[in-house]
Amino acid sequence: MAQRKVFAGGKVRAARQRAGLTQRELATQLDISVSYLNQIENNQRPLTAALMLALSEQLRLDLGDLVSDKADRLLADLREVMADPMFGEAAPGLIELKSVAASAPDMAQAVLRLYDAYRRANERLASADAALAGSGAGGAQTSYEEVRDFFHYAGNYIDRLDVAAEALAGRLGGEPLGRLERLAAHVEVACGVTVAFEAPERPEQMRRHDRARRVVSLNARLAPPTLFFQLAAQLALLAEAEAIDEIVRGAGFKTAEAAEICRIGLANYYAGALQMPYGAFLAAAASHAYDIEQLAFTFGASLEQVGHRLSTMQRPKARGVPFFFARVDAAGTITKRHSATPLQFPRFGGACPLWNVHRAFEAHGQIMRQLAETPDGNRYLCLAWSEEKRIGGFRGPVRRYAFALGCEIAHAGRLTYAADLNLDRPAAFEPIGISCRICPRGDCLQRSVPPLDARLTIDADSRAVVPYRLG
Incomplete structure (x- = not known):
C-alpha cells in the first residue's frame, strides 16, 4: 500500500516565521528551490522523508508533529460536512479543503460549528413535539x-x-x-x-x-x-x-x-x-x-483504562504507537472516542456496522481482532472486547460496554496481536467505513442509508438486499 502523504504547510510556515527566516533563506538551507518551498507551505506538495529530517534539524521541528498534523483531523471533519447534498456543486474540492484546514483552522472550526447548528435546527423542525415544546436547547x-x-x-x-x-x-x-x-x-x-x-x-x-x-x-x-x-x-x-x-x-x-x-x-x-x-x-x-x-x-488497571491511556501516548520526542480508542454502549452509541490515527469517528451519525466492536458483546471476555480497510485506503489492526461493570449486589446497577482499540497497519508489527496474521494479503482486510452517510462503498449489504452526495438508481422491478444502487 502506498505511504500516506504528509502535508504540513502551516507548521512549516509558522516555524520558519518564528525563526525569522524568509522563504529564500530557508530554501537555501534546505537546498531546494524557493518555488518548491512555497508549494510545500501552501500544501500543494507533500513532505518527503528527507525533507522532514532537514526541517527537523533546521527549524527544530518534532517529526511526530509533522506527521500527525491536526489539519488531518479538521480535513476529515470538513469532508464529512461537505458531503451534505445541500452544498451541491458548490462544495469545495479536496485541495481547497486541505488548504483551509492547514492555513485557516479557525475558519474550519467555525464552519463545523455552523453546520452543527444547521443540523440541529433541522432536527428540531422535523420533530413536531420539539417544536411545540419550544425546546431551549438551541442549535x-x-x-x-x-x-x-x-x-x-x-x-x-x-x-x-x-x-x-x-x-x-x-x-x-x-x-x-x-x-x-x-x-x-x-x-x-x-x-x-x-x-x-x-x-x-x-x-x-x-x-x-x-x-x-x-x-x-x-x-x-x-x-x-x-x-x-x-x-x-x-x-x-x-x-x-x-x-x-x-x-x-x-x-x-x-x-x-x-x-x-x-x-x-x-x-x-x-x-x-x-x-x-x-x-x-x-x-x-x-x-x-x-x-x-x-x-x-x-x-x-482495567482494560478500559489501558486502552484509553494508549490513545494518549503522543508526547513530543517520546511517542508510542498511535492508537484510536472508543467505548460503545449496547445501542451502538459511541460514548467515548479518541484518535491519534487518521481514523475519524463520525460526528453526525452512527458508526459502521461492519466494525468488529459491534460484535464484541457476542464474545464476552475475549479480545477480537479485525484487519480493516477504510475507503481512503488506510488499513488498521482493530481490537475489540466487552466488559460488564456491576456496582452492588444482585439488584445493583449494571453497565455494559464494548471497547475498540486499534492502530494503522504500519505499526501493527509492534503488537503481539499481529504475530500470526498475514498483513500483506489484501483479501485479509475487511472493508469498513466511517458512517453510511459519507461512505462511498456501493456493494455494502449492511448499508442503512445512502450517501448524502450519491445519485441513486432505483428499479421497482428488481430488488436486492439494498433497494437501490449508487450512481
Missing part, C-alpha cells in the same frame, strides 16, 4: 461536544498534567501492591482531607468530596483500579486546580457548563497518567508488545 454545539473537540484537537495529550502526574508517580513508587494506600496517605497529607472507603447512600455513587467535613468518600465496592482512578481524579481537582484552571481558561469555552465538563475531563486525564506514568508505561508497552492484558496486570 449550538452541546457542551459535551465542545469538550470532546477540545481533546480531539489537542491530540488527546495534555503535557502539563501528564508531566506532573508522572513526577508524583515516581514519588509514590511503581509497585501496584499497596499503591492505593500510599496514594490515600499522600492525599491526606497534601490536601488536608480524610480519605474514607465506605458504602455510599446510593450504590452508583463512586466518590464524594464533602468540603465542609473535609472528607473524600470512596465507594468501597468498586474494583481497586477504579478506586485508585477516582482518588487520583479527586487529587487532581485539589492539588492541580491552578493548572487545570489555566488550561480551561485557555480553551475559551463558550459556556460555564463546558468549562466544568472539561475540568472533570482534565482531572480524569491526570488520574490515568498517575496510574500509568508515561515513561514507565511506554517502556512496558514496548516490552510486552502492547499486550493490554499484561499492561493491565503490571499497572493494576
Whole structure:
C-alpha cells in the first residue's frame, strides 16, 4: 500500500516565521528551490522523508508533529460536512479543503460549528413535539461536544498534567501492591482531607468530596483500579486546580457548563497518567508488545483504562504507537472516542456496522481482532472486547460496554496481536467505513442509508438486499 502523504504547510510556515527566516533563506538551507518551498507551505506538495529530517534539524521541528498534523483531523471533519447534498456543486474540492484546514483552522472550526447548528435546527423542525415544546436547547454545539473537540484537537495529550502526574508517580513508587494506600496517605497529607472507603447512600455513587467535613468518600465496592482512578481524579481537582484552571481558561469555552465538563475531563486525564506514568508505561508497552492484558496486570488497571491511556501516548520526542480508542454502549452509541490515527469517528451519525466492536458483546471476555480497510485506503489492526461493570449486589446497577482499540497497519508489527496474521494479503482486510452517510462503498449489504452526495438508481422491478444502487 502506498505511504500516506504528509502535508504540513502551516507548521512549516509558522516555524520558519518564528525563526525569522524568509522563504529564500530557508530554501537555501534546505537546498531546494524557493518555488518548491512555497508549494510545500501552501500544501500543494507533500513532505518527503528527507525533507522532514532537514526541517527537523533546521527549524527544530518534532517529526511526530509533522506527521500527525491536526489539519488531518479538521480535513476529515470538513469532508464529512461537505458531503451534505445541500452544498451541491458548490462544495469545495479536496485541495481547497486541505488548504483551509492547514492555513485557516479557525475558519474550519467555525464552519463545523455552523453546520452543527444547521443540523440541529433541522432536527428540531422535523420533530413536531420539539417544536411545540419550544425546546431551549438551541442549535449550538452541546457542551459535551465542545469538550470532546477540545481533546480531539489537542491530540488527546495534555503535557502539563501528564508531566506532573508522572513526577508524583515516581514519588509514590511503581509497585501496584499497596499503591492505593500510599496514594490515600499522600492525599491526606497534601490536601488536608480524610480519605474514607465506605458504602455510599446510593450504590452508583463512586466518590464524594464533602468540603465542609473535609472528607473524600470512596465507594468501597468498586474494583481497586477504579478506586485508585477516582482518588487520583479527586487529587487532581485539589492539588492541580491552578493548572487545570489555566488550561480551561485557555480553551475559551463558550459556556460555564463546558468549562466544568472539561475540568472533570482534565482531572480524569491526570488520574490515568498517575496510574500509568508515561515513561514507565511506554517502556512496558514496548516490552510486552502492547499486550493490554499484561499492561493491565503490571499497572493494576482495567482494560478500559489501558486502552484509553494508549490513545494518549503522543508526547513530543517520546511517542508510542498511535492508537484510536472508543467505548460503545449496547445501542451502538459511541460514548467515548479518541484518535491519534487518521481514523475519524463520525460526528453526525452512527458508526459502521461492519466494525468488529459491534460484535464484541457476542464474545464476552475475549479480545477480537479485525484487519480493516477504510475507503481512503488506510488499513488498521482493530481490537475489540466487552466488559460488564456491576456496582452492588444482585439488584445493583449494571453497565455494559464494548471497547475498540486499534492502530494503522504500519505499526501493527509492534503488537503481539499481529504475530500470526498475514498483513500483506489484501483479501485479509475487511472493508469498513466511517458512517453510511459519507461512505462511498456501493456493494455494502449492511448499508442503512445512502450517501448524502450519491445519485441513486432505483428499479421497482428488481430488488436486492439494498433497494437501490449508487450512481
